[in-house]
Amino acid sequence: MTLVDAISAYMQVIHANGCKGDSIHGVLSLFAKYVGQDRELSSISPAEVRAFLDGNRPLSHYWHRKHSALMRFFRFAIARGLVPDIPLPTRTPRCNQDYKPYVYSEDDIDRLIAALDGAHDTLIEARTLRVLVLLLYGTGLRLGEALHLCLADIDLSRQMLTVRDTKFYKTRWVPLGTHLVQILDEYIVAVHESINVETCDDSPLFIRRDGGRPTASGIRRAFARLRSKAGVLRNDGARYQPRLHDMRATFAVHRLTTWYQQGADVQRLLPLLSTYLGHASIAATQVYLPMSPELLVEASIRLGHYVALEKQS
Template sequence: MKKERKLLDQLRDKIITKGYSRATEKTYVHWNKAFILFHNKRHPADMGKEEIETFLTYLAVEKNVSPTTQNQAFNAILFLYREVLGIDTADWNIRALRAKRKEHLPVVLTKEEVKAIIYHMNGIYKLMLELLYGCGLRVNELLRLRIKDIDFGFGNLYVWDSKSQKDRIVPLPKKIEEDLKIHIEHVHRIHEEDLSRGFGYIDLPHGLERKYPNAHREFKWQYLFPMKNLSTDPRSGRVMRHHILPTTFGRNIKRAVQKAKIPKKVSAHTFRHSYATHMLQAGIDIRTIQELLGHKDISTTMIYTHIVRSLSQENIKSPLDF
């Protein structure tokens, strides 16, 4: 008799079948494991609405998590019930004490500060940062770019399956077009070498490998910013060239910020905030910026109008200067 797979393994299987990312897999497994341990290892099938509410309230009150983190945990648990256990939660009307949203103005760099940080970036990481800032990308959007997503003919960059599940097109910075072309030629040589050694495999999004069985070795599907070394994919066990890791990119940004002597708390996402602010300062309308950033709701984009307003206070003086 075949032994039934463990619940969290079933969860992993369902996530992979749905075509979700490795990051989503790790997140969903983490929160469901935490949910089960919180309730003394009771099986989720023996729990329900009340236990979910208790756990979510605990996250808000005791762990003081952000609303985003609490929603992440909530979605992970609902996925387990609906997709793995086959339990309909539509009528549960789950009510937990919600984590309070803290309104913070994001850190924004001046154009001169952006240039200074880019100047102190080295090698491929400089081009990555220029593209990140120049297109207003999220970090994961940058790292998941494929060769095919760069369109020199129309001067565009294509972002697929973004955080908002909304595809979008953004203008490609003309300043870095030649550098990008040289880089892509370099990536092509690496891919040709990988193929000659029997490698060259790349993972495809959303089960496209079944639809296009030969696409996983085509150059156009290769990552734009691949790692230096081959690695084993934890899901398939295949040896492949994954994209550069966010931690590696983040360390290089931190080092450049220190060299540029900029006393601000800067992360990769700071450049997306700076992109939006600088676009607004240049007179680009808020709706266009919303489209370029891929925001679902205009209210998310409106935060940058507050930033620009607070930065434009030449006529307001401190009483110390009266």
């Protein structure tokens, strides 16, 4: 069986198990491009696999992501007798490069929005990027989820978003704050009336100057330029600069901090936050919870209350 046919069969199994598997498919597609998609699967050598894994960049966690995707794929192949053995290295290099999510402050957001004044992009209008940033900051949506929203998914009267066919083929409802409802309402009226395109329920919420739906890569590039212009930079020695995806971590941390400040039962509410974010487990949510200074302060205060109560008893 050729590599491309084996990948197709494997992805059918992934989809049947209720997972989109976009990241896995991305790695396998790059692998097929590297070794040749019409290659017989059994002819691929360990040396070729190792060369693909190592690439030409410094070791990072992406090496392990590629290794994990290929390992699962070749286990699928060996279970069906498509290959005699798994052509992956048995030992994996240790990588100490942990990416720490960046938590945007309110000042960061203000600077990003202010930097949009006078900003010009070929396809992405400043007002579109503004509303998208505020939506991600205020709801914790994934970028892909936000870009796939249609007008029919926006119920401003009920202050609710419908997020359809998410990462795990689930649909969920996301409540909106009053201020965000107003921002979306003004955007829909202004943008969809100013661009000469037919508007209907399945029209995308976010549109480019030419009326098309923005791409994730285009938005990320526009945001990188905006972030640089606003001077929102990391000063913790991290290799990566703040990403648009870090709005998701920011939402989670701010929500948790607020619960601590309100004296809420955080352990009981954490599963609700996980569901709100569309995670399959609480463990997935914990990845988005770096200990920001504000969160550390609130956690310390809570711990102090518990210690005081223990001493009294």
